[in-house]
Amino acid sequence: MSTNKVIHALYNDDDVLMDAVKTVKEANHHIEEVFTPFPVHGLDKLLGLPHTRLAICAFIYGLLGLSFAIWMTNYMMIENWPQDIGGKPSFSWIVNMPAFVPIMFELTVFFAAHLMVITFYMRSRLWPFKEAENPDPRTTDDIFLMEIPVHNNEEELTALLNTTNAVEIKVIEKH
Amino acid sequence: MSSHYEAPIREPLVLGEKSYHDITMDIVKPIEGKANKNWYIAFTIALIAFLWGVGCILYTIGTGIGVWGLNKNIGWAWDITNFVWWVGIGHAGTLISAVLLLFRQKWRMAINRSAEAMTIFAVFQAGLFPLIHMGRPWNGYWVLPIPNQFGSLWVNFNSPLLWDVFAISTYLSVSLVFWWTGLLPDFAMIRDRAVKPFQKKIYALLSFGWSGRAKDWQRFEEVSLVLAGLATPLVLSVHTIVSMDFATSINPGWHSTIFPPYFVAGAIFSGFAMVQTLLGIMRKVSNLESYITRLHVEYMNIVIMVTGGIVAVAYASEFFIAWYTGSPYENYTYMSIGAATGPYGWAFWSLILFNIAIPQFLWIEKVRRSFIWSFIISIAINIGMWFERFDIIAIVLSKGHLPSTWTRFEPTFVDVGVFVGTIGFFFVLFLLYARTFPVIAQAEVKTIMKSSGQHYKQLRDGKNEH
Numbered sequence: 001m002s003t004n005k006v007i008h009a010l011y012n013d014d015d016v017l018m019d020a021v022k023t024v025k026e027a028n029h030h031i032e033e034v035f036t037p038f039p040v041h042g043l044d045k046l047l048g049l050p051h052t053r054l055a056i057c058a059f060i061y062g063l064l065g066l067s068f069a070i071w072m073t074n075y076m077m078i079e080n081w082p083q084d085i086g087g088k089p090s091f092s093w094i095v096n097m098p099a100f101v102p103i104m105f106e107l108t109v110f111f112a113a114h115l116m117v118i119t120f121y122m123r124s125r126l127w128p129f130k131e132a133e134n135p136d137p138r139t140t141d142d143i144f145l146m147e148i149p150v151h152n153n154e155e156e157l158t159a160l161l162n163t164t165n166a167v168e169i170k171v172i173e174k175h
Numbered sequence: 176m177s178s179h180y181e182a183p184i185r186e187p188l189v190l191g192e193k194s195y196h197d198i199t200m201d202i203v204k205p206i207e208g209k210a211n212k213n214w215y216i217a218f219t220i221a222l223i224a225f226l227w228g229v230g231c232i233l234y235t236i237g238t239g240i241g242v243w244g245l246n247k248n249i250g251w252a253w254d255i256t257n258f259v260w261w262v263g264i265g266h267a268g269t270l271i272s273a274v275l276l277l278f279r280q281k282w283r284m285a286i287n288r289s290a291e292a293m294t295i296f297a298v299f300q301a302g303l304f305p306l307i308h309m310g311r312p313w314n315g316y317w318v319l320p321i322p323n324q325f326g327s328l329w330v331n332f333n334s335p336l337l338w339d340v341f342a343i344s345t346y347l348s349v350s351l352v353f354w355w356t357g358l359l360p361d362f363a364m365i366r367d368r369a370v371k372p373f374q375k376k377i378y379a380l381l382s383f384g385w386s387g388r389a390k391d392w393q394r395f396e397e398v399s400l401v402l403a404g405l406a407t408p409l410v411l412s413v414h415t416i417v418s419m420d421f422a423t424s425i426n427p428g429w430h431s432t433i434f435p436p437y438f439v440a441g442a443i444f445s446g447f448a449m450v451q452t453l454l455g456i457m458r459k460v461s462n463l464e465s466y467i468t469r470l471h472v473e474y475m476n477i478v479i480m481v482t483g484g485i486v487a488v489a490y491a492s493e494f495f496i497a498w499y500t501g502s503p504y505e506n507y508t509y510m511s512i513g514a515a516t517g518p519y520g521w522a523f524w525s526l527i528l529f530n531i532a533i534p535q536f537l538w539i540e541k542v543r544r545s546f547i548w549s550f551i552i553s554i555a556i557n558i559g560m561w562f563e564r565f566d567i568i569a570i571v572l573s574k575g576h577l578p579s580t581w582t583r584f585e586p587t588f589v590d591v592g593v594f595v596g597t598i599g600f601f602f603v604l605f606l607l608y609a610r611t612f613p614v615i616a617q618a619e620v621k622t623i624m625k626s627s628g629q630h631y632k633q634l635r636d637g638k639n640e641h
Contacts, residue, residue: 012195014625015625033388033389034388034389035386035387035388035389036387036389036392037195037360037364037387037618037621038360038392038618038619038621038622039392039393039395039396039618039622040389040392040622041178041622042178043389043392044389044390044392044393047389049389049390049393051393052390052393052394052397054394054397054398054401055397055400055401058401058405062405072320073332076320076329076330076332077329077331077332077333080327080329081327081328081329083331085331085333085334086333088333096333099332099333100332102335102338102341102342102412102416102419103332103337103338103341105408105412106338106341106342106345106409106412107341107345109345109349109405109406109408109409109412110341110345110348110349112401112405113349113352113353113402113405113406114348114349114352116398116401116402117352117356117398117402120356120394120395120398121383123394124388124390124391124394124395125384126359126383126384126385126391127383127384128380128383129380129384130383130384131379131384132363132366132367132379132382132384132385132386133384133386133388134363134367134386134387137367137368138367139367139386139387140360140363140364140366140367140385140387141195141196141199141364141367141368142194142195142196142199142621
């Protein structure tokens with residue numbers, strides 16, 4: 001029978017946490033989640049998290065912005081309402097293009113930056129009125145928390161975690 | 176651990192024996208504590224200046240631009256000077272957080288939050304000026320390329336003024352999300368500590384439910400890096416485009432290919448000076464002496480020296496080229512013998528004194544590492560950079576091609592009032608920020624504690640000796 005029991009092991013130092021993660025991984029236990037007050041370098045690799053693809057998204061969003069800028073300048077300045085402004089050519093987009101470079105650049109950045117951040121917020125479930133999910137309020141201050149699911153191996157896990165210099169070990173029922 | 180190693184020769188960036196929790200306590204102190212008398216005095220003065228500015232803006236809009244000191248030849252003067260000045264100040268924030276992030280400069284972490292706040296508040300002020308200058312600000316949305324009932328009359332994408340609209344709105348909005356994303360973990364820290372229910376609710380709302388999972392941090396760092404990569408050319412593009420407002424005109428004195436790099440360097444120069452001014456006050460008022468150290472001040476001063484040097488070289492080449500053309504007209508542009516000896520000589524020499532002469536004192540190490548001298552020099556640069564824009568605009572326009580059009584610009588009390596008002600508005604926002612926001616990126620500072628904290632460095636050095 002599977003229960004929702006989890007063990008929370010709390011640490012007060014990032015290096016101790018890293019060693020603990022190594023120990024738990026070596027003992028072939030699954031680490032459900034780690035909550036830290038600041039980015040701990042190398043933790044994602046140690047946990048085996050796949051690399052984030054947000055940068056690729058940003059590149060695609062940037063291309064989208066660039067295409068939008070090209071379409072917009074062409075539609076407004078060349079097709080829909082061509083005007084002779086300061087003698088700048090209005091009959092062909094490519095000839096008028098140098099004047100549009102700033103707009104193309106700005107919209108590329110605008111789309112890439114904003115859509116990437118929105119994607120990040122959606123993927124990490126961050127938005128106004130969203131309830132925080134860190135199990136202990138100290139994890140945003142100076143406590144590092146490792147969450148390990150329990151499958152009838154509570155004692156074994158507790159014993160293992162006791163060797164990792166945890167400052168607190170709690171077994172709790174997760175809802 | 177060896178991964179935290181940093182050469183002992185490097186000075187520590189965080190002073191004192193700080194634990195992670197001590198950093199938290201230092202950052203939340205101004206937020207959880209009560210404001211002191213000085214804060215209220217400063218806030219009241221700023222608020223009065225702001226309200227005075229609001230009055231002057233309403234008077235301008237109600238009566239018309241004629242209440243400014245403009246005339247037939249000088250069609251814009253103080254307003255565009257103030258606009259460029261504020262945009263320039265708004266440059267250091269994103270430069271610090273983006274460019275210094277790409278170069279992995281750890282010292283940025285103590286100052287990036289406040290510098291970005293300064294950026295955003297300064298760009299607010301900058302944006303006011305074109306809006307007021309429109310005369311009918313309720314039609315301000317006409318600058319956007321939206322379908323309309325004027326026979327589908329679109330905005331003019333050939334115009335540098337429209338490029339400005341795109342550049343500044345992109346810059347403002349991207350700076351804002353960059354700032355806010357960095358704020359999420361710090362808001363979460365305040366949220367998790369808050370005991371008053373109202374405060375907890377507010378910070379829970381502001382923190383977007385940040386929980387600090389390993390995956391969140393991985394994405395957070397990636398987003399910060401990519402945003403820095405996007406913001407770096409963006410910073411350079413904004414002032415480049417602002418300079419094109421002048422450089423693409425056919426007015427001698429403005430029609431100059433040197434303008435974009437010269438304006439960008441000037442913007443960074445004035446932006447860092449403003450950061451120096453604000454943080455000089457803030458480190459005292461908010462007790463941040465352990466985080467904003469002499470080393471930070473020195474590094475900022477070095478950036479000021481480099482960009483100030485670029486600006487000085489630009490002035491010299493403008494002066495030389497104006498003379499070298501042999502054109503009598505060029506002898507009346509803002510960098511010429513005519514300007515130095517003419518009716519605006521006082522403005523010309525103010526520029527030389529504040530922007531070139533006074534910053535040279537930074538070559539002396541004692542001055543560069545002194546809080547009080549850095550503060551005084553930063554104020555001088557703020558004034559000097561205002562004169563640079565005033566000189567470029569007013570001196571050039573005051574001498575038309577026909578001597579009969581030669582005129583002078585005299586600001587009215589409304590010109591001055593609107594400018595004073597934006598300074599007041601800026602400080603109202605900044606003072607409110609200093610009381611309610613985490614003014615140092617504490618999550619980031621915690622990551623460098625073991626490598627650059629004084630305590631840890633001493634522990635490591637002690638170990639090496641034995």
